[in-house]
Amino acid sequence: MTIAVAVAGATGRLGSQIARLVEAAEDLHLHAAMDSSTPLESMQGADVLVDATHYEASKTLVRYALENGIDTVIATSGWHADRIASLSNDLPEGRSVLVVPNFSVGSVVASHIASIAGQHFDSIEIIEAHHEHKVDSPSGTAVRTAEGIASARNTPVAANNVDQDARGQVVAGIPIHSLRLRGVVADQQVILGGVGETVTIRHETLSPSAYDLGIGLAIRRVSARPGITVGLGELLGLWTVSGTAAGGTTKESV
Numbered sequence: 001m002t003i004a005v006a007v008a009g010a011t012g013r014l015g016s017q018i019a020r021l022v023e024a025a026e027d028l029h030l031h032a033a034m035d036s037s038t039p040l041e042s043m044q045g046a047d048v049l050v051d052a053t054h055y056e057a058s059k060t061l062v063r064y065a066l067e068n069g070i071d072t073v074i075a076t077s078g079w080h081a082d083r084i085a086s087l088s089n090d091l092p093e094g095r096s097v098l099v100v101p102n103f104s105v106g107s108v109v110a111s112h113i114a115s116i117a118g119q120h121f122d123s124i125e126i127i128e129a130h131h132e133h134k135v136d137s138p139s140g141t142a143v144r145t146a147e148g149i150a151s152a153r154n155t156p157v158a159a160n161n162v163d164q165d166a167r168g169q170v171v172a173g174i175p176i177h178s179l180r181l182r183g184v185v186a187d188q189q190v191i192l193g194g195v196g197e198t199v200t201i202r203h204e205t206l207s208p209s210a211y212d213l214g215i216g217l218a219i220r221r222v223s224a225r226p227g228i229t230v231g232l233g234e235l236l237g238l239w240t241v242s243g244t245a246a247g248g249t250t251k252e253s254v
């Protein structure tokens with residue numbers, strides 16, 4: 001069976017990559033390649049919407065898709081736990097949403113390792129670096145990593161002096177520091193401080209081709225998972241974690 005795919009953000013960096021992958025796959029059909037001037041109705045008839053836009057646009061695109069019977073892969077950053085919980089409350093019966101903060105396998109693995117390590121350290125901060133054209137900060141991956149670390153712990157993380165401007169944006173008690181640099185694709189370090197030691201868990205994306213595997217998997221598998229799934233961990237078969245995520249999502253992984 002061929003899956004008809006609408007790509008929102010198809011003129012952008014990620015969306016154009018997704019549209020190329022869809023066009024090249026025999027079992028996928030590019031039903032609509034949407035940019036900011038494309039009417040929402042053009043996604044009608046698609047089986048799956050992949051949203052790779054900006055959060056403000058994403059909110060409208062995603063709700064329209066779900067109301068029109070289209071399962072949705074959300075690649076856009078900005079879908080934090082509370083916003084996912086709100087989407088979950090209004091999710092039409094039978095529809096599937098896969099929120100993917102990061103399509104890269106290495107990023108999923110690194111964030112999961114951080115959630116394990118975070119159970120053994122009370123001092124935790126994240127530094128993320130991205131290309132200079134990234135419009136949002138902190139990155140969706142860093143936010144999800146912080147949320148994942150916090151939800152795996154029994155006690156909250158409480159960083160010191162976070163009222164000072166240079167201490168980063170605090171998510172789930174964890175300060176996130178964002179760099180936007182020419183030459184970088186994407187890079188994240190989770191730094192954990194203990195007594196007389198630190199541990200750094202670092203993932204570097206060297207090329208956007210790191211996203212290819214996860215993009216294909218997300219499109220092909222989203223409709224088999226009714227409800228809201230966060231992250232690719234389970235789909236990649238890396239682990240199975242059940243339970244309720246912070247904010248009430250039904251599946252938990254980064």
Ligand SMILES: NC(=O)C1=CN([C@@H]2O[C@H](COP(=O)(O)OP(=O)(O)OC[C@H]3O[C@@H](n4cnc5c(N)ncnc54)[C@H](OP(=O)(O)O)[C@@H]3O)[C@@H](O)[C@H]2O)C=CC1
Nearest residue numbers: 009010011012013014035036052053057076077101102103
């Ligand atoms: N999950 C993951 O692994 C990854 C996620 N991302 C995330 O994907 C998102 C997009 O990133 P990137 O591709 O770099 O961004 P770009 O700025 O390159 O592209 C943004 C795209 O969104 C489109 N757009 C804006 N508003 C609308 C709208 N109302 N309807 C339809 N399309 C719209 C733009 O269209 P127009 O050309 O008309 O302005 C453009 O095609 C970001 O949130 C980023 O963080 C990025 C990489 C990997």
Ligand SMILES: O=C(O)C1=N[C@H](C(=O)O)C[C@H](O)C1
Nearest residue numbers: 077101102134139140141186
């Ligand atoms: O904008 C990007 O480039 C990326 N955005 C995502 C994020 O915000 O985490 C995923 C990846 O890091 C690349």
